[in-house]
Amino acid sequence: MTIESQTTGAGTKVETLDRVTIRFAGDSGDGMQLTGNQFTATTAIEGCDLATFPDYPAEIRAPAGTLAGVSGFQINFSSEEVFTPGDEPDVLVAMNPAALQVNLKDLKPGGILIINTDSFKTNDLRKAKYDENPLEDDSLSGYRTFKVELTTLTRKALESTGLATRDVDRSKNFFALGMMYYLYNRTMENSLEWIRSKFKSKPEVLEANELALRAGFAYGEVNEFFQVTYQVPRAKLTAGTYRNVNGNEALALGLVAASVKTGLPLFQGTYPITPASDILHELSAYKRFGVLTFQAEDEIAGIGAAIGAAYAGNLAVTTTSGPGMALKGEFMGLAVMVELPLIIINIQRGGPSTGLPTKTEQSDLMQAMYGRHGEAPMIVIAARSSADCFDTVFEAARLTTKYMTPVILLSDGYIANGSEPWKLPEVDDLEDIKVELATDPGGEQFMPYSRNPKTFARPWAVPGTPGMEHHVGGLEKDHLTGNVSYDPENHHEMVNLRRDKVYRIADDLPAAEVEGDDSGLLVLGWGSTYGSIAAAVKMARKQGKRVGHLHLRYINPMQKNVKDILHHYDKVLIPEMNLGQLARIVHERFQLEVHKLDKIQGKPFKESEILEKILELAEEN
Amino acid sequence: MTIESQTTGAGTKVETLDRVTIRFAGDSGDGMQLTGNQFTATTAIEGCDLATFPDYPAEIRAPAGTLAGVSGFQINFSSEEVFTPGDEPDVLVAMNPAALQVNLKDLKPGGILIINTDSFKTNDLRKAKYDENPLEDDSLSGYRTFKVELTTLTRKALESTGLATRDVDRSKNFFALGMMYYLYNRTMENSLEWIRSKFKSKPEVLEANELALRAGFAYGEVNEFFQVTYQVPRAKLTAGTYRNVNGNEALALGLVAASVKTGLPLFQGTYPITPASDILHELSAYKRFGVLTFQAEDEIAGIGAAIGAAYAGNLAVTTTSGPGMALKGEFMGLAVMVELPLIIINIQRGGPSTGLPTKTEQSDLMQAMYGRHGEAPMIVIAARSSADCFDTVFEAARLTTKYMTPVILLSDGYIANGSEPWKLPEVDDLEDIKVELATDPGGEQFMPYSRNPKTFARPWAVPGTPGMEHHVGGLEKDHLTGNVSYDPENHHEMVNLRRDKVYRIADDLPAAEVEGDDSGLLVLGWGSTYGSIAAAVKMARKQGKRVGHLHLRYINPMQKNVKDILHHYDKVLIPEMNLGQLARIVHERFQLEVHKLDKIQGKPFKESEILEKILELAEEN
Amino acid sequence: MTTELKLTKKDFVSDQMVRWCPGCGDYSILNAVQQTFPELGIPKEKFVVVSGIGCSSRFPYYMDTYGFHSLHGRAPAIATGIKLANPDLSVWIATGDGDALSIGGNHIIHLLRRNVDIKIMMFDNRIYGLTKGQYSPTSETGKRTKSTPYGSLDRPFRALELALGAQATFVARAIDTYGAHLKEVLKAASDHKGASFMQIYQNCNIFNDGAFEQYRDKKVRDDNLLELRHGEPLIFGKDRDKGIRTTDCYQPEVVQLGNGITEKDLLVHDEDGPLGYLYMLANLEPPDFPAPIGVLRKTKAPCFAAAAHEQMDYVKEKEGEGDLEQLLKSGGTWVVE
Amino acid sequence: MTTELKLTKKDFVSDQMVRWCPGCGDYSILNAVQQTFPELGIPKEKFVVVSGIGCSSRFPYYMDTYGFHSLHGRAPAIATGIKLANPDLSVWIATGDGDALSIGGNHIIHLLRRNVDIKIMMFDNRIYGLTKGQYSPTSETGKRTKSTPYGSLDRPFRALELALGAQATFVARAIDTYGAHLKEVLKAASDHKGASFMQIYQNCNIFNDGAFEQYRDKKVRDDNLLELRHGEPLIFGKDRDKGIRTTDCYQPEVVQLGNGITEKDLLVHDEDGPLGYLYMLANLEPPDFPAPIGVLRKTKAPCFAAAAHEQMDYVKEKEGEGDLEQLLKSGGTWVVE
Numbered sequence A, B: 001m002t003i004e005s006q007t008t009g010a011g012t013k014v015e016t017l018d019r020v021t022i023r024f025a026g027d028s029g030d031g032m033q034l035t036g037n038q039f040t041a042t043t044a045i046e047g048c049d050l051a052t053f054p055d056y057p058a059e060i061r062a063p064a065g066t067l068a069g070v071s072g073f074q075i076n077f078s079s080e081e082v083f084t085p086g087d088e089p090d091v092l093v094a095m096n097p098a099a100l101q102v103n104l105k106d107l108k109p110g111g112i113l114i115i116n117t118d119s120f121k122t123n124d125l126r127k128a129k130y131d132e133n134p135l136e137d138d139s140l141s142g143y144r145t146f147k148v149e150l151t152t153l154t155r156k157a158l159e160s161t162g163l164a165t166r167d168v169d170r171s172k173n174f175f176a177l178g179m180m181y182y183l184y185n186r187t188m189e190n191s192l193e194w195i196r197s198k199f200k201s202k203p204e205v206l207e208a209n210e211l212a213l214r215a216g217f218a219y220g221e222v223n224e225f226f227q228v229t230y231q232v233p234r235a236k237l238t239a240g241t242y243r244n245v246n247g248n249e250a251l252a253l254g255l256v257a258a259s260v261k262t263g264l265p266l267f268q269g270t271y272p273i274t275p276a277s278d279i280l281h282e283l284s285a286y287k288r289f290g291v292l293t294f295q296a297e298d299e300i301a302g303i304g305a306a307i308g309a310a311y312a313g314n315l316a317v318t319t320t321s322g323p324g325m326a327l328k329g330e331f332m333g334l335a336v337m338v339e340l341p342l343i344i345i346n347i348q349r350g351g352p353s354t355g356l357p358t359k360t361e362q363s364d365l366m367q368a369m370y371g372r373h374g375e376a377p378m379i380v381i382a383a384r385s386s387a388d389c390f391d392t393v394f395e396a397a398r399l400t401t402k403y404m405t406p407v408i409l410l411s412d413g414y415i416a417n418g419s420e421p422w423k424l425p426e427v428d429d430l431e432d433i434k435v436e437l438a439t440d441p442g443g444e445q446f447m448p449y450s451r452n453p454k455t456f457a458r459p460w461a462v463p464g465t466p467g468m469e470h471h472v473g474g475l476e477k478d479h480l481t482g483n484v485s486y487d488p489e490n491h492h493e494m495v496n497l498r499r500d501k502v503y504r505i506a507d508d509l510p511a512a513e514v515e516g517d518d519s520g521l522l523v524l525g526w527g528s529t530y531g532s533i534a535a536a537v538k539m540a541r542k543q544g545k546r547v548g549h550l551h552l553r554y555i556n557p558m559q560k561n562v563k564d565i566l567h568h569y570d571k572v573l574i575p576e577m578n579l580g581q582l583a584r585i586v587h588e589r590f591q592l593e594v595h596k597l598d599k600i601q602g603k604p605f606k607e608s609e610i611l612e613k614i615l616e617l618a619e620e621n
Numbered sequence C, D: 001m002t003t004e005l006k007l008t009k010k011d012f013v014s015d016q017m018v019r020w021c022p023g024c025g026d027y028s029i030l031n032a033v034q035q036t037f038p039e040l041g042i043p044k045e046k047f048v049v050v051s052g053i054g055c056s057s058r059f060p061y062y063m064d065t066y067g068f069h070s071l072h073g074r075a076p077a078i079a080t081g082i083k084l085a086n087p088d089l090s091v092w093i094a095t096g097d098g099d100a101l102s103i104g105g106n107h108i109i110h111l112l113r114r115n116v117d118i119k120i121m122m123f124d125n126r127i128y129g130l131t132k133g134q135y136s137p138t139s140e141t142g143k144r145t146k147s148t149p150y151g152s153l154d155r156p157f158r159a160l161e162l163a164l165g166a167q168a169t170f171v172a173r174a175i176d177t178y179g180a181h182l183k184e185v186l187k188a189a190s191d192h193k194g195a196s197f198m199q200i201y202q203n204c205n206i207f208n209d210g211a212f213e214q215y216r217d218k219k220v221r222d223d224n225l226l227e228l229r230h231g232e233p234l235i236f237g238k239d240r241d242k243g244i245r246t247t248d249c250y251q252p253e254v255v256q257l258g259n260g261i262t263e264k265d266l267l268v269h270d271e272d273g274p275l276g277y278l279y280m281l282a283n284l285e286p287p288d289f290p291a292p293i294g295v296l297r298k299t300k301a302p303c304f305a306a307a308a309h310e311q312m313d314y315v316k317e318k319e320g321e322g323d324l325e326q327l328l329k330s331g332g333t334w335v336v337e
């Protein structure tokens, strides 16, 4: 992927690349997330498109130096559009033997390997389960290995500070960061600024980190350590203001935006669970927006309080992950019955049961569709990327308040934690969501189950409103008065009505749009597989294949033209991080034979895994 | 349906019928359930095939005389095979105006109507929402109405007892029963015996009821009140010992039988809920069988305790209805993960949410299939009739212990409460269910996730067994040691394994068998629709239509030949008491266009409703 | 707060037919509540009655107020959400012994711990009424019911003690048929700022008839009941001639007044008394002691929903009202031209 | 019961790598348990350790016994099933403050109410460890955590009081680092016939470091802790020169020994004392009082699982062992020939 090469004044060559994937890996204590985030911020500001993925250990603090304690951060940046954090890294920074042990297998053949040799003592090797020192045998021969005495060099650079060794060693990630800035021809400005504002109150730490960063940069520069350095030019991005955002942040922001645009106070009823807790952490900081967060005693109370708040007129949301969803089933049925607006967010993780709590998966789709007793249809939508979480949750708020029926929004651990640059919407461009609370009984008696003929929505009258006193509850309701009704025909009518209400929302959805070719092979996806599919489809088309990509936000109901689209193609491929749940739905709904591609390994698809399958199925264009 | 008629000595004619449907209806306080049960017992002993359905009011004790307080009991008996309690009754016994108001619309045109005229005072009429006295206008002209001063007559008959009027009036249902015995040429012996044993300790009540019964019988006989009486000859039933059984009783008996045949103590962890509570009531009386019932603090604790008991080596069952199932979702996922035997019984009722708690429905099928997060496949089976509950739960016990994975058994309010004669199995004919607990670590370390290569079952080692100490839990397991594993490939393997384990059970199932024709229209059903479908198919075939009936006990996995069967027919009709849930599964699994017939009214299908649809779809034979 | 709103009982009677069994104690409670609500000085539209599932939980339908008949055991969750969303509402829970203490036990103790300003009326009939007669967590040990034909084995909860253990700031007991007293308790609960827990003994004449006969029967009840009044000595008995004192520390004792024993020797009821005293009280019951009724505890503590809004207001004042544009742009932005 | 089984700590150390953060208080507790189990006179295969989800709930993996790592909050349900199925097993629960008192609160109070003979070790670090630092139901009001950046608003549960409110028959408190004492408590819990509730203060050095410093720091702990011993007066302090007495009834007071005040004036600890006394004790805490540790309550009551089996045996004896054929034929049969 080298595009051109030139020689800098300093004597080293600069090669221009269109895409680079770097993985920083070290012990949890080594500050790899920080390093990664700094590199990301600078790369973003300097104009590349990018995507990142942090990979934390499952343990809170695994013993230092062990395999279980390895923490990683991957960034994929490019002068072209970026869809995923990248498959195999081109560069691996390994701060200790455990990081090397865990990550080396992913590094591209011939890739750059930067190693902190200071941490390869016998004891370190033992903890990393190395029998032999990999620096001493030929196991690294297939890579361009740079051995750096990173700890020693950092200590030297910080001698002047008089800090204790323990404290000095904490700065070694900045040394590494400095080296990487040099190697990729990035400036240090952004990180220097960050260090200065972050450590304002701790001048010694500020100084130490600044020194380490500069020393790392200088190490690359002065010693001509790398014979070649690289640059990845700016990408052609749509003009606008950008920020980096991960999925959970975007959900929180989208909810606040929806609160502002509906004029309804936001209420979150929830219980902490990985990987959904961060939404609570975010929202609990937004009190100035009138956001009320309630950390309940469990998930049941979380959704129950949200339903109560909805009854009282708030924009209510409950957030959780798989096991928590399993507990909310009964209350979801009640939400369907009382026809109140409610957003239910599931950040899926590896299942079943406790499963793989820190890993990603898409296996809760069928649960979203059917995880309630009785005929309890719900709107189900899914976000495709970190930034898309904002738009998707905003849409959830629009649908739930307009149709007075709950919405399930599916995200997953991958996009919840992974981040990408997000072009900020103009606040004024965000649609106003019109919500009218009912205040006029209209005639003698208020009819809480009367309906808007178009949307089938019932009126939303909230306690405190004079003259609108009424009862809601989980027993079957008379279709008008809302009183308890055991009438057989009324029940049948209400069951149909609740179904039709959801079906008819299809009329209100924008048409589904395909990216790529409009015949040949269709790759159909939903949720976080968007990036990998988009990248793979693009590559396949470059290779001359006839492939289109349809990615569903709306799963229940689906957009009306989905059926037509599907029948336009010869073949349909559905890659999912489950055993084929969307495939089931497509089978069931469209009686269509599809090709499945399943991956249930707690990790997203590689672009190449999908590409391979596409190449197997697609025809030449 | 008159077959022949003759004249008895007494001067009244006796007509022979092949099938009669009677509905007893009155206030909850009128003892209609008792009357119905007595009539049933006698009819059964005198050799008819029959089916019954009690219809209780939703309220515990609705105010006397109101529409909400009407209690009904329907019996359908015949000299031929009986599949359902009958559609419209031929005879309606109405003990008060409310009973008339609620039930008259169901009575067949020209049907027999027996009314207790003593309870048609102004106040009674008002409570029953009658503006006019129906005895006085011509609203009953379409029926053969017999007006009886039932209360007055009973009081007269019981004058000698010296009982208070209040107590005397309690016996009037026996007067009605006596009349019906006379009308249908049944003997009083069985009921007399029952009265004598039941009221042994209350001689006045005993005497009163006996007198009332005899008086009712005599009233018919002596007064030649009915010009015609009827008789329904014995049915040609398989020889054997029979009893009447409702679905919940049959489940309880089946569980005890399975406990005996596996040699494992039975443990029930549950929480009361209509219409499942009776299983607890039954099992709690079986302490002499070593049955332990645990009424937990909620449904979650109910299944949790059952899983604990299974871990400790019991045959464990948890029983509930829809809302309770919704709460058990998380624990069901755990049961899948720890691979322990567990029977989960859902007596479905009207949903969603609290819905129609006392009414029947089949709308929890999708929940049974998919109501858990992650890929958590489970065996799902369903009982087709009250008596079939015994066999189905026995099969559940066989499958769950053989394959070490949980089973969901679906029943519903209709067959749970409805009863039918059941030919008792010989205890010795019941299959022995071989269960071997693991006691030998086999080598150095016990491998709790090693597997039987045929069944994929893991060994069941219970606490207290020396040398088999091990851990289970909800985190993903290593495929051998059972230790926690975050390994990507292991996870994929385990997800596949848990699915395949359930799929492969298909190899162990008897072939599905069709009743009726093997081509033309196939009526496909599951669960409690069996009776209505069977009856309708029989009638349609009598009318010359080409129709077959396939009724599934096994829904996940299905029997292997189901696919072939389906493809043998031109059309498939699936009647369900939901919006088409089995239809979804068939769509999804077999990519097959089917005709649906939905009824969601809290009541079972009438035979005629299904027949009509069959006649619309089926071809002549 | 007691502005004259001119509400009467009729304003709180809904058009729904009451569907409890004739003779059920729930009727008396409904009556007392409908009589009390107009006297609380709260506008009708501000009442919300939330319930779970059970006979008692049908209560909201019969009140012409906002009402939510939710799920078994879950009323506290719904009610907490309502109150948090709008602390200005007067939120009441109608619940049963099973609803509140069996499936709903956790929500109840958390509501009490948080001191959410909600009024809990627990209809305690010591049985599951709606599901037709299984034993409940307040049923006495050894009880034979549909689900325990050989007698139950678990010890019942002592509801007042459990509520205190969860640090309820208002704990009271009343009896369905003793209407005047029940109304006093309801009023006191309404006036209390904080979570109010009321155990209301209620006769289920169908499945557990007579469970509270010793407290309802006029002939014996005065000897079995200790009517608590703040600041007054613990005196009881038909002739108000018996009292409670503590001889040995922490050990209560019934004494006959007279013969040198006077009111001065008796314990004086202190709604805000030390915990040791309150727990001692909560556990008195016949045959050795009378059972206390009335307000056992009333103490001050911050209310959860109010505090949440105060905190929000405080933050708004300190940080300024949120600005969406600013928020979106937080966390580091860059501009692509 | 203490037959010599020749078990040692090693018999209870599993082959699983311990994955708690270095320095976590859980290590000390694990060590104490592994040292205590061999001394209980119970065969190794009869131990079952059940847990929910949380850092503390990883406990079973590290014990070489039967173990069940179940669902968040649900260990009591699983454990109750195990004990009911086989009352002969020694069933232990390892749980956290969130696991036990937040999501699992209802199961815990019901287990205690029923007096199921299960030993509950609640690792109380006043924080959610595993989910990385949200406040828990035992966190002090005003706590700033990830989920309460402006400070929490709810009052914490007082675990001992809550357990007493649920009528726990054995209630104790211990501290992670005070191993010798913790082992005594574990032994006492094991010996108790009935549900044993142990609150074990545990330092989470990552998310709530120092929460129990006043009890762990050797310099001050003796002034902050009241070590309870049945039958001994309530004395504490580095120099064992302070004590607790009750002046006014139900109102405790710290006194300095000497100057006419002697041990005789102090309250004497009674594990089976009156409820008023026990609740008073349960609520003592610094700065005004020392916090009690050790066995607060131990009293006799029938055990649920044992009673269930006794009832079953009784019925079997009375009615005879069940006969399946007879059972099937019950309820009225007829014969078709």
Ligand SMILES: Cc1ncc(C[n+]2csc(CCOP(=O)(O)OP(=O)(O)O)c2C)c(N)n1
Pocket (backbone or CB within 6 Å): B271, B272, B273, B274, B299, B323, B324, B327, C053, C054, C055, C056, C057, C071, C072, C095, C096, C097, C098, C099, C100, C123, C125, C127, C128, C129, C130, C131, C136
């Ligand atoms: C999840 C769930 N479980 C069980 C039930 C069945 N159920 C309804 S009410 C009730 C108990 C009623 O007892 P209580 O709360 O004491 O109220 P009461 O009827 O005595 O007033 C039960 C078990 C239900 N509706 N939902």
Ligand SMILES: Cc1ncc(C[n+]2csc(CCOP(=O)(O)OP(=O)(O)O)c2C)c(N)n1
Pocket (backbone or CB within 6 Å): A271, A272, A273, A274, A299, A323, A324, A327, D053, D054, D055, D056, D057, D071, D072, D095, D096, D097, D098, D099, D100, D123, D125, D127, D128, D129, D130, D131, D136
């Ligand atoms: C149903 C469910 N909800 C939430 C979680 C997430 N979760 C796991 S542990 C935990 C709390 C941990 O706190 P605690 O019980 O105090 O244990 P600690 O980690 O502090 O030892 C939570 C909220 C979960 N696993 N399952």
Ligand code: SF4
Pocket (backbone or CB within 6 Å): B060, B061, C019, C020, C021, C023, C024, C025, C026, C055, C056, C125, C129, C130, C203, C204, C205, C206, C207
């Ligand atoms: S069953 Fe009992 S509690 Fe329920 S309405 Fe009837 S009398 Fe009242």
Ligand code: SF4
Pocket (backbone or CB within 6 Å): A060, A061, D019, D020, D021, D023, D024, D025, D026, D055, D056, D125, D129, D130, D203, D204, D205, D206, D207
């Ligand atoms: S997070 Fe806290 S409780 Fe959990 S292992 Fe680490 S130190 Fe221990």
Ligand SMILES: [Mg+2]
Pocket (backbone or CB within 6 Å): C054, C096, C097, C098, C123, C124, C125, C126, C127, C128, C129, C136
């Ligand atoms: Mg009750």
Ligand SMILES: [Mg+2]
Pocket (backbone or CB within 6 Å): D054, D096, D097, D098, D123, D124, D125, D126, D127, D128, D129, D136
């Ligand atoms: Mg904790």
